[in-house]
Amino acid sequence: MSTSLRIHGDNIIECERMLFLIANSFSATVQRVISSPYLPRFEIRDESGLLFTIELLAGHGRWNINLQEILQSYGAPLREATDAIVTRILPDEQQEEILLACEFSSALPAGNNAWQRNGRALTCAAVGIPYLYFAEIGGVELDENRVIKAPRFPNPIIPFSYLTASKLFRVVCLPIYSASPSSLKTIRLRFDQVFGLEEGQRLVKCILGNTLIDDSYEKLTQKALTIIEILSEQRQRIDTLRQKQWAEFLNLETSGQKAIWLEQNQVKWSKKGADKVVITQTFKRLSRLFQEVGCLSIGAKDIPLCLIPPQQCQKLAEGLMALYGSSISAEFIKWIASLNLPLIVIWITGFKPRGDDSRPDRRLVPLARMLFGNEVNILSVVYGPAKAGMWTMLQNSPQLLIR
DNA sequence: TGCCGAGTCGGATGTACCGG
């Protein structure tokens, strides 16, 4: 008895990648059946016969099926769609059930790009959809003449956040690495043990074949931990957790335990001032205030993300009151002062140097949620220049502003 | 201990696409 599947993708390339990933996972062959060019249909068979019929729907939102609606109905926190989503068509043919979401990335994981996908992972993890992030490692940065400058790597906190999300949301949410085609031999060798395509395929087979998940999940988790260790070990400066610290941190259950552990491990955090973005005098003082109160770095010092232990919140509230006085609501101050869970603070360069080009970084909140789950409070500090209209909007409808 | 060059890494930038 075969199953009818659909692959919803950003575009046809992502759909086909998913199609072949499924076929390879089942050691099966792909055969096109007669179908229209814009809605191609395929059959996947192994020696035992027909396993799946699969339709490819390229381009989110072009079809009469609203995936967003399905996601929302599951309770998804964000409007984000992954590269490829596999659904099973339910017997009545009216509805689809989401089985698996995948992201395929061969972009260089540099800077904010590295956490560009965290929103999607969170969307899926939070509603219990298995999520696999296929990424490459060892990609090189090129100069203007396309000459290799240096290989680039993601901050280890990025793969780590998938592991915490897996654990917190009790769902498969894993990065799967392979070697970037442009990677140097030495790099390939260094990461040789952590490439996980084979385990990834076994995992896909378990998920789509609806069988119990075998050891591939555990293996991929171990591989991710190893990658995190290699990434932190090869850094020039000690600005992230190292070695077994990651596994220790991963094993902590509550955000309270995490805060205590971070305090014990003495990882102070301070705001990096790059002077690239115009800031106010008040912001400088605000930044100093957080310093005095005592922020802890969460695994990686350079990421604009820090933690205030609950016992410091009273002090923070007093400092905020002294700094902003009546322009900040008493209700807010009270909220900060009364927190009995750690407060996660994220620093968003909300606006580009040119105020008309605003692109707030929406991915930092998801990164924080993946690391700490839904129980912690998150405070977003948005700074940088903005158009006058932004102020009016902020006063009238903050909800509208953050859209 | 102050200067300098190389390398690192967060984030700024360029470009494409899409729907209205």
Add this chain to the structure above:
DNA sequence: CCGGTACATCCGACTCGGCA
């Protein structure tokens, strides 16, 4: 045409080691 979104580099402030 324009605002919104996303991807793929590219940029340059910062750090650190070497050296006088």
